[in-house]
Amino acid sequence: MRLRLISKLTISTNMVLLIFMVIFAYVNLAALKKLLIEEAVTDADKLGETIIRATQHQMVHDDRQRIQQVIKEVGAEKGIDHIRMINKNGRIIYSTQEEEIGTFLDKKAEACNMCHSSSNPRTHASSMNRSRIFTRHDGKQLLGLAKAIYNEESCFSAKCHFHPERFRVLGVLDVTVPLDRMNAQLNSYRGTTIAVTILLMGLISLCITIFIQQLVNQPVQQLLKHTEQLARGEMDTSVSFTSGGELGELADSFNNMTMKLKRARAELEDWGKNLESKVEERTHEITDIQAQLIRSEKLASLGELVAGIAHEINNPLTGILVFSSLVSKDPKLDPSLKDDLEIVVQQTERCSQIVKGLLDFSRESVPQKKFSSLNRIMDMSLSLIERQVLFQNITITKDYSTDLPDMLLDPNQVEQVFVNMILNAGQSMLDGGDLQICTGMTTDGCHEFVSISDTGCGISEENLVKIFDPFFTTKSTKGTGLGLSVSYGIINNHSGTIEVESKVGSGTTFTIMLPTRLTEIL
Template sequence: MKLSITTKVTLVTVFVLVGTMLLFAIINVGALKKIFLEEAINDVDNLSETLIRSTHYQMLEDDRKRVYQMIQEVGTQRGIEHIRLINKDGEIIFSTERAEIGQFLDKATEGCNVCHTKDTPLTHASSMNRSRLFDDKHGHEVLGMAKAIYNQESCSTAECHFHPPDAKLLGVLDVIVSLEGMRLQTATYRNNIIALSLILLLILGTCMSLLTQRFISQPLNQMLEQTHRIARGEWGEVQVESKDEFGELARSFNEMTRSLRQAQEELAQWGNQLEVKVEERTHEIKEMQSRLIRSEKVASLGELVAGIAHELNNPLTGVLMFSSMISSDPRLDPALKPDFDTIIRETQRCAEIVKGLLDFARESVPKKVPTSINDIMEQTLSLVEHHSSFHDIGIEKTYGEIPQIEADPNQIEQVFMNLLINASQAMGNDGKLSIETGIDARSNKIVVRISDTGSGIPPENLDKIFDPFFTTKGHKGTGLGLSVSYGIIENHGGDIEVQSTPGEGTTFTITLPLSSQEPSGEGEE
């Protein structure tokens, strides 16, 4: 989902504010709760001290009934759960909850273990250590405060008391008050903070959204809309009057637009003129080339193809027919059958070559099938390596891992055979023939290189070797091998190049497309 910059800025601001306010609320509520608890402890401690002092004289007079009445009246006040008096032996001698009067408290219980954790009980403890928080039987949180009643001099000398002067502690006044009020105050404060935070978030979010929309989104949207108009070819300027960074950006954008418009107008004008001239010249060149190539092909290959078809087809047909009859004759020596099979296969290949010449003369499209270039090269070598010109010639093969391509295997084999035989005839004895296949990563094409260590080709003949009937072999050659090979590779959408150094050797480089491609010009039947 695509979010606008206003939404993004608002969301980020809200998230930051929510996190900050949440942290503030947690710390503030925690601190407030601690303050309320400390105040509650001090209030209970003061209440206990007041209760002890207000009953002091009644205790000196041993007016226990009056003391218990005062405690009972204080215990009815709002917020006080109950009050109890505990003697030094742990017996509850009075409680606002009469059911627990006379019970003994375990020194390990909560409230007693503050002073009785060691072998020698503590006689003095701080109000925080003497306080305890727990839930009453109704599940409400309450605060308990144990206040020690010490043996003062007036207590040990009173006529009604029998406490010895060396006794330090006479008993404990335990006051338990409800914290419901503190909880309600804390909850109210927390809810107020939440409500205030939500109001602030709403106000700040609205302000941030409006400000972002006014000072950021609108200028950006104007420039974005202008870029769309420029992309459509509508030249205009952004109307941003602010003097901040967006204003400076708008002015720079407008200046860039004016420069682009001027440059486009100049390029369009120059391009129109150039395009007209190039189209005119290209059309003329194509027409001239087409006429020249077609006239040369028709003139040079027409008679040749007709003569080859007349002179070779009939003998080849006879050779093929009689070779097939002899090969299938049961009287034939089995040892000779492979030789006749070779004759039949080579005769068929000769017929295919004749047909290839006819197809080339008519610029026919090759019959492409999935073909392995490496396999075709191996098959061609197996045929030509027995040729007399290959005696004493070393062959070095470097095959790369290349995929199959769409090609006519018979035509590609004819190209390889022409190049291999030419290379062997150029080297003579003790030559070295190098064959390399691979893929050119830059052009994404299959590359086949055939290099020899022969006599090389003179520079003046390099531009003529692919012309029909051009040959340096005298009456031994027809000058059609390289011309036919060039046409085959061209019809496969590829290219064939030659590099040669006289006295050092020659390299033919064939490139073929990996994917199926149509040749640059379709032939005519």
């Protein structure tokens, strides 16, 4: 089972507190025990001094019966276990236990070792050094104190006393008191200490738990909840608690991270939404570029082929045209053959025009560029053809942009392109219609355009991809199918493009795009 943060912090803090409080209680109990023992030793020492003073008169007059009676009476008092008086030879002279009177003690016994623990007997020792703590056979803990009885002047000057003056110590008074009261006090204090420790531990644990809950656990829980919401994709939430220090900085960092993630996800979603359209747009552009490259390669290959064929055909056609013209003017010619020769001449001239168109298509003519206006070139193109019978039932509408700058281009070649486009538009509207011509500049300012729209029969989708191919035409009686091919080559030499949109029965729109920064092609 995984412990929560607040539990870990509370347990670890309580363990540290418990260790220090146990150490403090142990030191405190040890100090108290030492103090109580010193107090018991002092009381025992005073008791011994009192007994010695109380029996001094009887000792001087050698009233042994009275001494034994005093010792027995004092030993019967509460808090005294055993009193005995021992002479310097180790013989027990007086005792609360009469059966041991007259017996001898070894100098190594507990009552004697305080003074005889070394090779040189000590005549003076501190109370603590003269005391001993031991446990009797019945398990009762006792404190024993040996107090020396000194040979005072009243003793060695008494007539009845036989101790010479040279004896410094006459004997020892051994007092033994029980430590029940002291142990009871220690046990009581120990119990109180344990109870207070438990109470303090509980109060401290409660306070620490409350503080940790308010200052640590709740902010961490909010951060954890926030991370879970982020994992589920909920980016509109934020860490709301206000706190100073590192947790506050961490909350601000989480909020900043959430804002950045939300912004990044919005960008990714936007990219995802627009990706399909962008891919389709790029695919369309690539397809158009590929079609233009294929068309350019096809035109280049056909140009080389057509040039060779045109040169080979042009010479015989020239001979046929010259001699057929001469024969048709010869007076010796049979009049019945004259009409046939005129047909030969007409068809030969038609073949010559076709050959001329082939040569124009195959010839890489270098544009003679100069600064010219598209509007002016379009007006010149219209002035050449608008009076033809083909345009009698056609309404021509001009929508020119008046602020177009002049461009560096070949006006004659561009005029040829415009004428071809306008003638094709007129031929698609044999029953009349509207022809709209627009000029202008793209929004980015990089291209000028000319748009030629008609309301003619339109071009089918299957023919739309082939209209710039050489010799492709939908005209059954006339036309070589080279006009749009030649126009495409001219615009391509000017670094421009021709775009076409058409719908069968609605009309066709040709848009010519020329870059505004044309450079001369050498």
